[in-house]
Amino acid sequence: MKIEILSSPEEIGIKLARKLYRRIMLQPKLVVGLATGSTPLPFYSALVSLVSKKPLDLSRITTFNLDEYYPIGRSNCNSYYFFMNKYLFKLLKLNDTQVNLLSGEAKDYHTECKNYEGRIKVVGGIDWQLLGIGVNGHIGFNEPGSEFNSLTRRVRLSGSTIEMNRRFFSNDKIPFYALTMGLKTILSAKDIHLIATGENKSRIVRKLILTKPSKKLPASILKLHHNVTIWLDNASAKLLEVN
Numbered sequence: 001m002k003i004e005i006l007s008s009p010e011e012i013g014i015k016l017a018r019k020l021y022r023r024i025m026l027q028p029k030l031v032v033g034l035a036t037g038s039t040p041l042p043f044y045s046a047l048v049s050l051v052s053k054k055p056l057d058l059s060r061i062t063t064f065n066l067d068e069y070y071p072i073g074r075s076n077c078n079s080y081y082f083f084m085n086k087y088l089f090k091l092l093k094l095n096d097t098q099v100n101l102l103s104g105e106a107k108d109y110h111t112e113c114k115n116y117e118g119r120i121k122v123v124g125g126i127d128w129q130l131l132g133i134g135v136n137g138h139i140g141f142n143e144p145g146s147e148f149n150s151l152t153r154r155v156r157l158s159g160s161t162i163e164m165n166r167r168f169f170s171n172d173k174i175p176f177y178a179l180t181m182g183l184k185t186i187l188s189a190k191d192i193h194l195i196a197t198g199e200n201k202s203r204i205v206r207k208l209i210l211t212k213p214s215k216k217l218p219a220s221i222l223k224l225h226h227n228v229t230i231w232l233d234n235a236s237a238k239l240l241e242v243n
C-alpha cells in the first residue's frame with residue numbers, strides 16, 4: 001500500500017481530483033467506483049470545480065457506487081442515490097444511464113445484488129475505485145467479520161455504524177440493513193484510492209497500517225492488492241510513526 005500524507009482533506013481532494021481527471025482524459029471509457037459519506041466531499045467538490053474550469057468529456061465514463069441503505073426510497077434525502085445526485089452527478093451532468101447504484105427500493109435484494117455484480121462484469125470491471133473507511137474498519141458496508149471472498153449482498157449494519165451514521169438521519173429512522181459491494185468485488189478493482197481524514201480516523205488508520213490482513217478489520221484486505229493508495233491528512237496520520 002502506498003501512503004500519501006497531505007495537510008488537509010481539501011488538499012487531498014484537489015490532488016486526487018487531478019489524478020482522476022487525467023485518467024479520464026487518457027481513458028474516456030473509465031469505469032469509476034464511488035463512495036458516499038463525509039470523506040469524499042472535498043474530492044467531489046474539487047472534481048466539479050476542475051471540470052467547470054477545464055471542460056472534460058465525461059459522456060463515456062460509467063460509475064458504480066459502493067453501497068446503499070436498505071430499504072430506502074431514492075427520493076429520501078438520506079439515500080445515497082440522493083447524495084450522489086446532489087454532490088456529483090447533477091453537477092457533472094452525468095446521465096442516469098451511465099451511473100449505477102444499488103437500489104434500496106428493490107423488492108428482491110438477492111436479484112438486485114446479483115445483477116449489480118453482472119453489470120460490473122459486463123463493463124469489464126472497475127478501473128478506479130474510491131473508498132472511505134469506517135471507524136470500525138469497514139469499507140463499503142463490509143462490517144468486521146465480512147468474508148474476504150464476499151460479493152455484493154445485503155448486510156446488517158453494525159451498532160457502531162448505525163451510531164456514526166445516525167447523525168445524517170435527522171427525523172427519519174436509520175435502516176438497519178444495507179446493500180454493499182463485497183470485499184472480493186472491491187478487491188477486483190484495478191486501482192484503489194482510500195481516503196481517511198480527521199482525527200477520529202487516526203486509530204483505525206494506525207491499526208490498518210500495523211495489522212496483517214484479517215476479517216476483524218475489513219479494510220486490511222487492501223494489503224492483498226498491488227495498486228492501493230491510502231490518502232491521509234495530518235490529523236488521521238497523527239498516530240503513525242512517520243509523524
Ligand code: F6R
Nearest residue numbers: 035036037038039132133134140
Ligand atoms: C460509504 C461507504 C462507507 C464510508 C465510511 C466512512 O459509501 O462506503 O464505507 O466510506 O462509513 O464514512 P465517512 O466518510 O462519513 O466517515
